[in-house]
Amino acid sequence: MSHQSRRDFLKIGALGSMLLGTGLFAGSACTPVQSRGKAKNIIFLVSDGMSIGALSMADQLLRRRDGRPSNWIRLLEEGKVTQANMDMAMANGIITDSAAASSSWGCGHRVNGGSVNIGTNNEVHKPILPIFRDAGRSTGLVTTAEITHATPAGFAANMESRNMGEEIADQYLERRIDVLMGGGDRHYNPGKRSDQKDLYAAYREGGYRVVTSKEEIGAALPDTPFLGVFDNGHVPYTIDHIHTPELIRTVPTLAEMTELALGKLSSNPNGFILQVEAARVDHAAHGNDPAGLVFDQIAFDEAIQVALDFTENRDDTLVIITTDHGNSNPGLSSGPDSNFDKLQNFKYSAEWVGRQLDASSSENRIKEVMEEATRLQITDIEAAAMRDVLRGEYTHVASRRRGRSSVYGEILSNHTNITWSSTSHTSDYVELASYGPGSEALSGFVKNTDLFTVMVEAAGIEERYLTFAEGEAA
Numbered sequence: 001m002s003h004q005s006r007r008d009f010l011k012i013g014a015l016g017s018m019l020l021g022t023g024l025f026a027g028s029a030c031t032p033v034q035s036r037g038k039a040k041n042i043i044f045l046v047s048d049g050m051s052i053g054a055l056s057m058a059d060q061l062l063r064r065r066d067g068r069p070s071n072w073i074r075l076l077e078e079g080k081v082t083q084a085n086m087d088m089a090m091a092n093g094i095i096t097d098s099a100a101a102s103s104s105w106g107c108g109h110r111v112n113g114g115s116v117n118i119g120t121n122n123e124v125h126k127p128i129l130p131i132f133r134d135a136g137r138s139t140g141l142v143t144t145a146e147i148t149h150a151t152p153a154g155f156a157a158n159m160e161s162r163n164m165g166e167e168i169a170d171q172y173l174e175r176r177i178d179v180l181m182g183g184g185d186r187h188y189n190p191g192k193r194s195d196q197k198d199l200y201a202a203y204r205e206g207g208y209r210v211v212t213s214k215e216e217i218g219a220a221l222p223d224t225p226f227l228g229v230f231d232n233g234h235v236p237y238t239i240d241h242i243h244t245p246e247l248i249r250t251v252p253t254l255a256e257m258t259e260l261a262l263g264k265l266s267s268n269p270n271g272f273i274l275q276v277e278a279a280r281v282d283h284a285a286h287g288n289d290p291a292g293l294v295f296d297q298i299a300f301d302e303a304i305q306v307a308l309d310f311t312e313n314r315d316d317t318l319v320i321i322t323t324d325h326g327n328s329n330p331g332l333s334s335g336p337d338s339n340f341d342k343l344q345n346f347k348y349s350a351e352w353v354g355r356q357l358d359a360s361s362s363e364n365r366i367k368e369v370m371e372e373a374t375r376l377q378i379t380d381i382e383a384a385a386m387r388d389v390l391r392g393e394y395t396h397v398a399s400r401r402r403g404r405s406s407v408y409g410e411i412l413s414n415h416t417n418i419t420w421s422s423t424s425h426t427s428d429y430v431e432l433a434s435y436g437p438g439s440e441a442l443s444g445f446v447k448n449t450d451l452f453t454v455m456v457e458a459a460g461i462e463e464r465y466l467t468f469a470e471g472e473a474a
């Protein structure tokens with residue numbers, strides 16, 4: 001039955017085909033953003049949970065600190081990308097989670113929140129990485145989350161729940177994803193897995209080169225399939241990474257992982273598909289952590305630069321730059337610009353602060369830790385609020401403002417003017433920028449599921465690869 005629905009879906013996608021090959025030119029510099037032929041390669045860059053405020057503040061910080069715009073905004077400024085807003089709704093709600101969001105791109109169907117490429121009637125929709133693999137392309141996933149997390153999984157796995165990280169790790173091996181880089185040791189390590197299975201050994205037996213530190217990688221990835229797992233859970237926040245020499249040595253940045261992945265995947269003469277996720281932008285937004293948010297968004301922007309370098313002087317690569325949903329809608333509220341500039345002096349994330357404090361922490365200790373992390377001197381009232389929330393004694397008329405993240409964010413907003421609407425995902429339509437073959441179809445206002453159609457059509461994937469062979473997905 002999914003055969004039929006996929007076929008119908010592609011007919012609807014004829015709009016995409018019509019637009020392919022229209023040879024549009026865009027941009028002040030007359031840079032051709034057109035489709036001279038099919039997309040050999042696809043690079044899909046997603047900043048997870050990025051509200052427009054995160055994109056804006058990263059750009060504004062770079063302009064004020066470094067005197068240059070972010071790559072994303074510069075691409076818009078120079079007219080080098082097709083821009084759209086995108087509706088990311090899931091099957092059972094206006095506000096999506098990352099599993100349903102990535103699935104909508106990964107298989108072209110809206111699924112229920114939390115499920116990975118499993119339809120509302122339990123259809124097993126073949127995801128885009130196995131589709132491209134069967135069509136002879138190389139496949140890769142790079143993330144700052146656990147590699148088994150919702151967004152990478154949405155391009156490669158079929159799982160009833162995003163929380164089945166161990167099973168997703170098993171499935172990546174079965175499905176022979178060529179490059180896997182991120183965190184998630186707990187889903188691979190026999191000492192941590194619930195079934196004590198040594199998944200690293202299983203990957204090695206399956207021909208993978210496996211590393212758990214940046215130091216083991218060397219200058220380039222090997223010819224074999226590659227698994228890099230750089231943390232027990234998610235990869236550290238950029239703000240913590242850049243201030244911790246040990247982490248700089250052992251954990252690659254998102255841009256470094258992207259460059260390594262592109263170097264390897266591009267050796268396939270048939271082309272590749274790579275998803276790159278800045279996962280912790282979402283986590284920082286949940287945590288109302290302005291430094292976590294903005295510096296991880298900047299790290300994402302550096303990964304965009306790697307994609308730009310790769311596509312310079314070539315027109316065979318579709319590049320998609322987007323986010324899967326808004327989160328907590330951060331924004332710079334009115335006040336002197338100098339308050340926003342204080343963010344440049346931050347040293348550690350809210351997560352780091354959280355590790356130093358507990359219910360027994362005194363107000364003085366709270367002030368000390370906050371100052372070390374943010375270079376701000378918080379007031380007595382602010383320290384008392386933090387103490388209360390750590391002890392579970394804090395109250396607020398708004399129920400969504402009673403948590404530790406919210407109190408932390410509000411204290412910092414007093415000093416930086418960066419404010420938040422909540423600690424959870426929002427329904428905002430999201431920014432979408434793209435260039436290369438197929439991107440012409442992605443202007444104006446699009447639906448999340450349109451991206452699947454555009455990708456398979458731009459890449460010229462034959463219909464026979466779009467569904468699992470009988471028994472294959474079981």
Ligand SMILES: [Zn+2]
Nearest residue numbers: 049282286425
């Ligand atoms: Zn989230």
